[in-house]
Amino acid sequence: MVEDDPSIADAIVSGLGRNGFEPTLVTTGVDAIAAAAGADLVVLDLGLPDLDGTEVCRRIRETSAVPIIVASARSDEVDRVVLLESGADDYVVKPFGLRELVARIRAVARRTSGGADAEPAVVRVGPLTVDDRRRSVTVDGTEVPLTAREFDLLAYLARDPGGVARRSDILHDVWDPNWFGSAKTLDVHVASLRRKLGHPEWIEAVRGVGFRLVEEPNSGATPDDGPADPTDPT
Numbered sequence: 001m002v003e004d005d006p007s008i009a010d011a012i013v014s015g016l017g018r019n020g021f022e023p024t025l026v027t028t029g030v031d032a033i034a035a036a037a038g039a040d041l042v043v044l045d046l047g048l049p050d051l052d053g054t055e056v057c058r059r060i061r062e063t064s065a066v067p068i069i070v071a072s073a074r075s076d077e078v079d080r081v082v083l084l085e086s087g088a089d090d091y092v093v094k095p096f097g098l099r100e101l102v103a104r105i106r107a108v109a110r111r112t113s114g115g116a117d118a119e120p121a122v123v124r125v126g127p128l129t130v131d132d133r134r135r136s137v138t139v140d141g142t143e144v145p146l147t148a149r150e151f152d153l154l155a156y157l158a159r160d161p162g163g164v165a166r167r168s169d170i171l172h173d174v175w176d177p178n179w180f181g182s183a184k185t186l187d188v189h190v191a192s193l194r195r196k197l198g199h200p201e202w203i204e205a206v207r208g209v210g211f212r213l214v215e216e217p218n219s220g221a222t223p224d225d226g227p228a229d230p231t232d233p234t
Contacts, residue, residue, distance in 0.1 A: 001025045002032040002056070003045045003071075008094075012043070015098040021105070029056040036060045041105060044088070046072040046079075054086055061087030065135065065148045067108045071096070081182045085189075087147050090176060107176070112148050123158040125215055128197070130158040137197075144196050149174070153189050157203065157213040166210040 001016070003009040004027040016023040024039070026032050029051030036042055042060065046053030057068055070083045073094040080091045089108050092101060112135075123130045127140045132155055137144045146154065152174050157165055170186060190211060194200040204214050 001043050002029075002048070002053070003027065003043075004047070004049055005045075008045075012098070012101070016102070016105075019098075019102050029053070032056050033059050036064050036066050039066055041067045041069065041109060043069050043071050043101070043105070046070065046074060046083075054083060057083060057086045057088055061147055065112075065146070065151065067112045067148055069101075069104055069108060071101070077182060081185055084149075084185050087149070089148055111152055111174070123155075123161070125158060125161045125213060128158075128202070130155050139197060139199075146193070146196060150189055150193050150196070153186075154193055154197075154213075157211060161213050161215045164206050164209055164212045168210075170210060 001009060001013055001023045003012065003025065009025050009027070013023045013025050024035060026035050027049070029048045032042065032044065032048075033056060044053050044057060048056065053070065053072065057070065060066065060068060067089045068087060069090045069092060070088045071092050071094060072079070072083075075093045083091055089112065090104050092104055122132070129138045131137070135148075135151055137146055137151065137154060153170070156170060156174050167183060167186060171183060175185075190203055190205070194203055197203075202214055204212050206212060
């Protein structure tokens with residue numbers, strides 16, 4: 001829990017403890033970055049005394065895939081989009097109820113850890129391997145570093161190679177059933193995945209519908225071929 005306001009921090013830490021969690025409180029951005037390596041999940045305030053929470057989120061995401069839930073009084077859509085594009089997995093606006101925070105923590109944990117009835121642990125599509133149990137992705141045997149959200153998105157598409165996933169279904173299943181943020185964040189994550197995988201054509205946009213993972217991407221294509229969807233920022 002990253003929060004510098006004692007009145008808020010004490011209430012949340014106490015409430016999380018009553019709900020079976022083992023929260024650790026830090027009050028600065030520097031301490032948050034250091035503590036994230038050993039955490040199962042980070043609840044991050046933005047108004048910290050040393051670093052802005054957006055920068056803290058970016059720095060954590062550079063070295064860790066730990067799930068991050070932003071808890072902030074900043075309610076503008078642009079703030080939510082910036083944080084989600086910086087690597088946050090969810091965003092809750094203050095003031096919020098403890099029950100909502102607990103529900104969001106559990107929902108994010110389910111999305112990022114899988115369950116007993118999940119899809120097969122390892123999916124192979126040509127040289128691409130998605131290991132859901134280890135949460136790792138390799139291309140030709142070389143591991144590709146992804147954020148938690150990027151991995152969830154790729155794993156979702158990899159469950160049905162060649163099948164088209166609708167935008168609304170992706171946002172519902174990968175982001176949040178009650179997602180009210182900008183759908184543009186999906187395009188941003190697709191663009192990032194294409195770049196990191198090294199084959200931009202691997203994730204194909206189906207105009208007006210959504211995206212699909214192509215089973216045999218054209219190895220001759222290059223990033224200069226342009227995006228398949230005019231809304232794609234690549």
